[in-house]
Amino acid sequence: MKRVVKIVLIIVGFIGLFWFTQRLVSPKYMMNLVEGSMIAEYYEDPTNHDVIFIGDCEVYANISPMVLYETEGITAYVRGTSQQLIWQSLGILKETLKYETPKIVVYNVNAMRYAKPVSEAYNRLTLDKMKWSKEKWDIINASMLPEENIFSYLFPLLRYHSRITELTNEDFTYLFQSKTNTHNGFLINQKIKPATSFPTPRPLAETDFAQSNYAYLDEIRKLCAEHNIKLVLMKAPSLYPYWYPEYEDNIKSYAEKYDLDYYNFIPLSRTIGLDYNTDTYDGGTHLNLNGATKLSTYVAHLFKEKYNLKDYRENAKIKKIYDEKLRKYDEAIKNEKNN
Amino acid sequence: MATRRLAPIFLLIVSLLVYASFGLANFGFILFSLFTSYLTALYLTNHQNKIILTLAIILNASIFFLFKITPNVTIKTMTFIAPVGLAYYTLQVISYLIDVYRGKYQAERNLLRYGLYIFYFPILLIGPINRYDNFNKALDQIKITLDNIYAGLLRILWGLFKKLVIAGRLTILVNSLTSYTSGGAFALLACFSYAILLYADFSGGIDIVLGFSRLFGLILPENFDHPYFKKNIKSFWNAWHMSLSNWLKDYIYISLGGNRKGKIRTKINIIITFLVSGLWHGLNYLVWGLCHGLLVAFPNFLRTKWPRVNHFITIVLVSLLWVFFVYNDTFTALKMLASIFTTFNYQLLLANIFNFGLNGINYLILIWAIMTLFLGEAYEKPIQKFCHQRKIEGRLIILGMALFIILLFGIYGIGFEVSDFIYSKF
Numbered sequence: 023m024k025r026v027v028k029i030v031l032i033i034v035g036f037i038g039l040f041w042f043t044q045r046l047v048s049p050k051y052m053m054n055l056v057e058g059s060m061i062a063e064y065y066e067d068p069t070n071h072d073v074i075f076i077g078d079c080e081v082y083a084n085i086s087p088m089v090l091y092e093t094e095g096i097t098a099y100v101r102g103t104s105q106q107l108i109w110q111s112l113g114i115l116k117e118t119l120k121y122e123t124p125k126i127v128v129y130n131v132n133a134m135r136y137a138k139p140v141s142e143a144y145n146r147l148t149l150d151k152m153k154w155s156k157e158k159w160d161i162i163n164a165s166m167l168p169e170e171n172i173f174s175y176l177f178p179l180l181r182y183h184s185r186i187t188e189l190t191n192e193d194f195t196y197l198f199q200s201k202t203n204t205h206n207g208f209l210i211n212q213k214i215k216p217a218t219s220f221p222t223p224r225p226l227a228e229t230d231f232a233q234s235n236y237a238y239l240d241e242i243r244k245l246c247a248e249h250n251i252k253l254v255l256m257k258a259p260s261l262y263p264y265w266y267p268e269y270e271d272n273i274k275s276y277a278e279k280y281d282l283d284y285y286n287f288i289p290l291s292r293t294i295g296l297d298y299n300t301d302t303y304d305g306g307t308h309l310n311l312n313g314a315t316k317l318s319t320y321v322a323h324l325f326k327e328k329y330n331l332k333d334y335r336e337n338a339k340i341k342k343i344y345d346e347k348l349r350k351y352d353e354a355i356k357n358e359k360n361n
Numbered sequence: 362m363a364t365r366r367l368a369p370i371f372l373l374i375v376s377l378l379v380y381a382s383f384g385l386a387n388f389g390f391i392l393f394s395l396f397t398s399y400l401t402a403l404y405l406t407n408h409q410n411k412i413i414l415t416l417a418i419i420l421n422a423s424i425f426f427l428f429k430i431t432p433n434v435t436i437k438t439m440t441f442i443a444p445v446g447l448a449y450y451t452l453q454v455i456s457y458l459i460d461v462y463r464g465k466y467q468a469e470r471n472l473l474r475y476g477l478y479i480f481y482f483p484i485l486l487i488g489p490i491n492r493y494d495n496f497n498k499a500l501d502q503i504k505i506t507l508d509n510i511y512a513g514l515l516r517i518l519w520g521l522f523k524k525l526v527i528a529g530r531l532t533i534l535v536n537s538l539t540s541y542t543s544g545g546a547f548a549l550l551a552c553f554s555y556a557i558l559l560y561a562d563f564s565g566g567i568d569i570v571l572g573f574s575r576l577f578g579l580i581l582p583e584n585f586d587h588p589y590f591k592k593n594i595k596s597f598w599n600a601w602h603m604s605l606s607n608w609l610k611d612y613i614y615i616s617l618g619g620n621r622k623g624k625i626r627t628k629i630n631i632i633i634t635f636l637v638s639g640l641w642h643g644l645n646y647l648v649w650g651l652c653h654g655l656l657v658a659f660p661n662f663l664r665t666k667w668p669r670v671n672h673f674i675t676i677v678l679v680s681l682l683w684v685f686f687v688y689n690d691t692f693t694a695l696k697m698l699a700s701i702f703t704t705f706n707y708q709l710l711l712a713n714i715f716n717f718g719l720n721g722i723n724y725l726i727l728i729w730a731i732m733t734l735f736l737g738e739a740y741e742k743p744i745q746k747f748c749h750q751r752k753i754e755g756r757l758i759i760l761g762m763a764l765f766i767i768l769l770f771g772i773y774g775i776g777f778e779v780s781d782f783i784y785s786k787f
Contacts, residue, residue: 028754036761043769142775169775183769187722 044179047186050196051151056203057082057104061114062151063202064101069343070122072331073098075207076111077130080258083308087206088351089318091344094326095333100207105144108133108238113161115242117152119249126329127246128254131273131284132265134239137232139165149175205351210311212358217298217306221264229268236276243280252329255284259291259317261298261306283328287317294320311355368503368577369477379482380445387444394421395479398454402461402468414462418455425451429643446485448641452608453479457493459612466494474500483570487563487782489584489604496581504578508749511756513575515748518763519737520568521771523561524782526730529772530723531558537717539687545704548684548697555687556680557731559783560589563602566782587738589679592671593664594656597679605641609634628658648695649685686783726770 051058060082073096075081081102090096101114111129118124139145145165152158162175174181185193203209246253255277257265265288277284287294294316298306301313309317325331334340380387401417404410427434428443435441457478461468469475478496531554538551567584574581586600598606614634620627632654639650656662656678663674681698688694719727737744748759 025754029757032754032757032761036765039761039765040768043765047769174774179768181774183771184774186769187720187726 040179043186044177044182046189046193046197047182048178049146049150049182049185050192050200051147052196052201052203053192055147056209058147058150059200059203060151060207060209061101061103061148062153062200063204064099064118064207065121065153066202067099067206069097069340071097071099071124071206072334073126073128073325074115074118074124075100075102075128075130076106076115076118077102077128077258078106078133079104079308080132080260081128081130082204082207082209083211084258084314084317085321086208086311086314086318088208088348089315090322090325091334092348093319093322094331095335096322096325096331097334097340097344098206100204102130102207103148105136105140106133106148107136107139107165108235108242109164110148110161112238112242112245113157113164114148114152115245117155117157119245120155123249124251125331126252126254126325127242128256129239129242131255131257131269132260132263134231134235134273135263135269137235139167142167142170145170146181150178202350205347205354208314210351210354210358211303211308212311212355213303214300214310214312215303215305216300217261217302220306221262223264223266226266226268229266229272231269231272239276243282253282255282257284257286257288259287259294259296259309259313261302263307285324287320290320364505364578365501365503368505368579369474369500372577372579373473373477373480376477376480376482376485380480380485383445386442390424390441390444390447391450391479394424394450394454395476397421398458398479399469399472399475402458403470405458405462406468409462411462414458417458421451421454426640429640449485449488449490450479452490452605452641453484453493456490456608456612460493466497469493469497483573484581487566487570487784488602489567489570489582490608491581491604499574499579499581502578502580505576506578509578510576511760512749513572513577514760515763516568516572516575518572518760518767520565520570520572521767522730522763523565523568523734525767525771525773527727527734528558528562528565529777530719530727530730531555531561533718533772534558534727535687541713543704543706543709544697544700545706546701546710547706548687549701550710551687551697552684552701553680555683556589556676557734559683559686560585561734562782563784566784587741589676589735590672590738591675592668593660593675594653594678595660597675598653598657605638609638613637631658645689645691645694646685648691649682652682730770 049055049058057079071087073087073090075085075098079102082100085098085100085102087096087098087100090098101118103110103114106114111133115127145162145167149158149162149165152161162172166172243253245251255273257270257273265286270286273284273286276282291298296309296313296316301309301316303310326333334344380391397417397420401413405414425447428447432443433440460466469478474497475493477500478491478493481491481496484491535551535554535558538547538554541547564585571581571583582604584602584604586603588597588600591597591600614630617630617633618626619630622630632651635650635654635657636647637650638653639646639648642650663678665671665674681701684698685691685694688697714724715721748756751759
C-alpha cells in the first residue's frame with residue numbers, strides 16, 4: 023500500500039512538473055503578439071452581448087464595441103482573431119453559443135477567399151488560448167498544416183519547448199496571471215501610416231470561392247437560424263488585400279439567395295468619413311483607432327436603425343459595467359498615445 | 362513460451378507494416394533478396410557450390426552498387442528508387458550466404474524467422490548489421506519482463522538524449538558553419554562538431570534500436586564501444602560501427618587473405634577493406650576510406666610514447682577526416698581540409714559564434730549535454746548498476762527525469778525531422 027502511494031505521488035509530481043514547465047514555456051501573448059490572447063479574454067467578459075462579430079483581423083482592428091455602446095448603447099463583442107479562417111469562425115461561433123445567444127452575428131467575409139490553412143503561426147494565435155472543447159478539436163483538425171500534429175496542441179510543451187532558451191520577463195510575470203489587452207475584442211492601434219498607393223489587382227485564377235467555404239458559410243447560416251439569430255455579412259473597409267468585384271458578386275448572390283443583409287463598407291468609405299491618409303496604421307489594410315471609431319459610429323447608427331437593438335445605457339447593471347469598461351478604454355487610449 | 366513464439370510473428374508484422382509505410386515499391390527489391398538468399402542457402406546446405414554462392418552474392422551486391430552509383434535507376438519507362446535499408450539488408454544477406462557456405466550454421470528453413478532477420482525494421486533504418494546465428498539465438502531468448510522493459514526504455518531515452526539534445530543542436534551548428542565557404546577555422550570547428558554530431562546521431566539511433574529490441578527481450582549486438590576513448594586508429598575502428606567493421610573484416614579482409622600472406626599483402630588487404638568501407642558509404646567516401654586504410658596499415662604514423670598524446674592525435678585525425686562527411690563532395694572536402702591549415706580566420710569565427718543558429722543558453726545546454734554523454738560513457742558500468750538496482754519508485758523517477766530533460770531540451774518539432782538519421786542515408 024505504501025509503495026502504491028509512493029508511486030502515485032511520483033506520477034502526480036511529474037504531471038505537476040510537466041504542467042508547470044508547459045505553462046512556463048508557452049507564449050503568454052501579453053506584451054508581444056497580444057493577438058494571441060484575444061480568444062481567451064471573451065471567457066472573462068461578465069455580460070452577454072446583442073451583437074457578436076466573427077472573422078479575421080478586419081473585425082478586431084476595425085470594430086470597436088466601446089464605440090457601439092457609447093454611440094447607441096449596443097452591447098457587442100468581437101470574436102475575431104488573426105487570419106481567422108471560415109471553419110475557425112464557425113467553431114468560434116459554436117463555442118460562443120454555449121455561453122450566450124446574441125441577437126445578431128456579423129460575419130466579416132474577407133476570409134472566404136482562403137480555402138486552405140495559411141500558416142501555423144496564425145493557427146496558434148487563434149487556438150492556443152482557446153478553451154478545450156469539441157469545437158477546438160474540430161478547428162485544429164481542419165486547420166493543421168501537413169507539418170503540424172495534434173499532439174503539439176494537446177501538449178504545447180512539444181511545440182514550445184525550445185522557448186526555454188529564450189524566456190523573457192513576460193513569461194515569468196504572466197506565468198500565473200493575465201491582463202486584458204482588448205476592449206470587448208477590439209485592439210487599439212493609434213499609429214498612422216498613410217496609404218500611398220492603391221493596389222493593382224492581379225487577374226484572378228479562380229473567381230468563385232471554394233465550395234467548402236460555402237459549406238461552412240451554410241453551417242454558420244443554419245446555426246444562426248436554429249438559434250433565431252440574425253446573420254449579417256460585412257466586408258470591412260480596406261485597400262489591401264484587394265476585394266475583387268467577382269468576390270463582391272459572389273457574396274451578394276449568396277446574401278440575396280438566403281435573404282441575408284450584407285454591408286460592404288469599402289464603397290461607403292467616403293460616407294463613413296474615412297481618410298486613408300490618417301485612418302489606417304498600415305497603409306490601408308487595417309484601420310487605426312481614428313478609422314475604427316468612424317466605422318463603429320456608422321455601424322452603431324446603422325444597426326440601431328435597421329435592427330432596433332436595445333439601448334443598454336438605460337440598464338443600470340450593464341451601464342455600471344460598461345462605464346468601467348469605457349474608463350479603461352479611455353485610459354488605454356491615453357496610455358497607448360503616450361507610449 | 363507463448364511469448365517466444367508470438368513475439369517474432371508480432372515483430373515481423375510490425376516490420377512489414379513499417380516497411381510498407383515507406384511505399385510498396387520498396388518491397389520488390391527486398392523480397393528479391395529475401396527469396397534468392399533463402400533458396401540459395403537451402404541449396405548450399407547440401408551442395409558446396411561456389412558458383413551458385415558467387416552468383417547469389419553478385420545478384421544482391423549488384424543491386425546495392427547500382428543504387429550507390431545512381432539513386433534512381435530507370436529501365437525503359439520505369440524508374441526505381443533505392444529501397445529503404447538496402448545497405449543493411451544486403452550485407453546481412455551476403456553474410457548469411459557465406460556463413461551457410463562455410464558451414465558456420467545450417468540454412469534456416471523457417472521463412473518467417475528468416476523474413477524477420479531481413480525485415481526487422483529498426484535495423485533496416487540504421488543498423489547494426491546482424492549475423493543470422495546471433496539473431497537466431499537472440500530470437501530464442503525473447504522474454505518480455507519488467508526488467509527488460511525498463512532496460513529498453515532507459516536505452517531508448519539515452520538514445521533520444523543523444524539524438525535530440527546533442528545531435529539536434531550540432532546539426533544546426535554544422536549546417537551554419539558549412540555555409541561559410543571560406544573554411545579555415547569554420548571548417549575546423551565543423552569537423553570537430555561533426556565528430557560529436559555523427560557519434561551522437563548514429564549511436565543514439567543504435568541505442569533506440571537496441572532499446573526497442575530489448576523491450577521484447579531481443580538482445581542485439583552493440584555497435585559502439587566508446588570509440589572516442591581509443592588511443593589509435595585501429596582501436597577506434599574496433600569500436601566504431603562495429604557491426605560493419607566486423608563484417609568487412611570477416612567477409613572482405615579475411616577473404617582477401619587477411620594477414621596470412623605477408624606484411625605487404627596485409628597492408629594492401631587493409632587498404633582494400635577500408636576502400637570497400639568507403640564505397641559502402643558512397644563514391645564520395647573513397648578518399649576517406651583510403652586515408653583510414655593508410656592510417657591503419659601504417660599504425661606508427663604520428664604515434665608517440667605518450668598514450669594521452671596518442672589519444673589526442675587519434676581524435677584529431679578522426680575528426681579531420683570526417684571532413685568528407687561534412688562537405689558532400691570530395692573536391693570541396695579536400696579544399697576545406699587544406700583551408701584548415703592555410704586560412705587563419707579564428708577572430709572571424711569568434712565574432713560570428715552567435716550567428717550559427719544557437720544562442721548562449723543553447724551553447725551551455727550543448728556543452729552540458731556533451732559532458733553528460735562522455736561522462737556517462739566513462740562511468741557507464743556504475744551508472745547502469747545504479748539504475749538497475751533501483752526499485753520501481755526509483756526507476757520511475759529516473760525514466761521521468763530523462764523524459765523531462767529530452768522533451769524540454771531536445772531539438773524537435775516543425776522544421777526538424779527527428780526520424781532522419783545520418784546513417785539511414787547510406
